[in-house]
Amino acid sequence: MDQKGYIIGATTFLIMIPVIFICISLLDLFHEENIINYQSIESDSISYTFKDIKRNIPIFTRQIIENKSLEVIENNKTINNSSQIIKAELEYKTHNFTKNYDKFNTSYVVKSIQSYSDDPFYIEVNSSLWITQGHVIHHENFSQLISIQGLNDPLPFIKCKNYGTITSKGHTINYGDILANYLKNKGLNSSIYYQNATSPLIIKKCPYEPYSTHGNLNNLKNCLDNGFFHESNDGSCYLCRLEGKGSCSHYGIETFILPPPLNSSNLNSINNASCCIDHVIFGETNYPGKLINYFQENESEYVLFLENGHQSKYGILNKIKD
Ligand SMILES: [Zn+2]
Numbered sequence: 001m002d003q004k005g006y007i008i009g010a011t012t013f014l015i016m017i018p019v020i021f022i023c024i025s026l027l028d029l030f031h032e033e034n035i036i037n038y039q040s041i042e043s044d045s046i047s048y049t050f051k052d053i054k055r056n057i058p059i060f061t062r063q064i065i066e067n068k069s070l071e072v073i074e075n076n077k078t079i080n081n082s083s084q085i086i087k088a089e090l091e092y093k094t095h096n097f098t099k100n101y102d103k104f105n106t107s108y109v110v111k112s113i114q115s116y117s118d119d120p121f122y123i124e125v126n127s128s129l130w131i132t133q134g135h136v137i138h139h140e141n142f143s144q145l146i147s148i149q150g151l152n153d154p155l156p157f158i159k160c161k162n163y164g165t166i167t168s169k170g171h172t173i174n175y176g177d178i179l180a181n182y183l184k185n186k187g188l189n190s191s192i193y194y195q196n197a198t199s200p201l202i203i204k205k206c207p208y209e210p211y212s213t214h215g216n217l218n219n220l221k222n223c224l225d226n227g228f229f230h231e232s233n234d235g236s237c238y239l240c241r242l243e244g245k246g247s248c249s250h251y252g253i254e255t256f257i258l259p260p261p262l263n264s265s266n267l268n269s270i271n272n273a274s275c276c277i278d279h280v281i282f283g284e285t286n287y288p289g290k291l292i293n294y295f296q297e298n299e300s301e302y303v304l305f306l307e308n309g310h311q312s313k314y315g316i317l318n319k320i321k322d
């Protein structure tokens with residue numbers, strides 16, 4: 001090779017160096033972009049999975065609680081420590097569901113299940129969910145509310161089970177002579193008024209708010225005909241109802257247990273009977289209520305027995321003649 005040849009070769013080489021560097025940089029960039037794209041796809045996929053699991057947790061919780069209430073009603077069971085049992089079943093069910101997404105590592109823990117303190121018609125579930133794949137991790141603590149409306153009230157079934165099997169028709173529990181025997185066993189002479197009493201089977205939230213509007217007797221009658229439940233400091237929450245507790249320390253719910261209509265001619269001979277609110281009938285402390293006739297049809301008097309506290313809560317105090 002002559003001298004000219006060397007010069008051209010060296011120049012070409014010098015020109016090639018930046019080209020090689022540019023190529024290497026472009027390759028790096030392409031590789032990095034691939035990693036970023038891959039991570040973004042991975043992260044989108046985790047995010048979708050996370051949302052899907054999270055969306056199913058309230059559905060699972062409601063199914064589990066509904067099954068527990070059916071175990072009480074159909075199999076005469078009492079669910080001791082209901083929140084622990086529901087927690088364990090919810091973790092198990094959610095864990096099984098995550099097997100649909102077996103390319104991820106998933107961990108799910110129920111931190112608590114309790115009656116929602118702002119509205120006892122909901123149960124609050126606090127959860128912690130982790131999903132990982134490689135070095136991408138998604139973790140959230142979250143709280144979800146599950147409605148108890150439409151579920152059966154398990155409490156009367158647990159309380160009355162030693163006195164016979166209560167029956168239900170449509171949305172109504174019929175006690176036959178079972179509730180009267182239950183009250184008689186508690187030493188209450190007025191138990192006779194609860195022969196053939198009824199109470200709501202299904203939890204439905206009363207729309208008449210504030211509750212004092214029950215002082216309008218049309219509202220009261222509609223409420224009683226529909227079997228509505230009301231928020232209550234003394235009434236037990238749904239989770240405690242599954243345990244057979246007539247009252248509890250949580251913010252709970254209450255409903256009316258309705259004595260059958262009385263004959264108008266008998267009305268003057270009746271004064272007091274056990275207060276007809278369910279947490280009084282089924283709770284630890286029973287107290288009497290004054291007779292209130294809220295509706296009359298032919299010779300039938302539709303009555304409640306309420307003490308001053310509940311008369312006041314429902315706006316009935318001093319509205320109905322003695
Ligand atoms: Zn009501």
Ligand SMILES: [Zn+2]
Nearest residue numbers: 237240248250
């Ligand atoms: Zn409770």
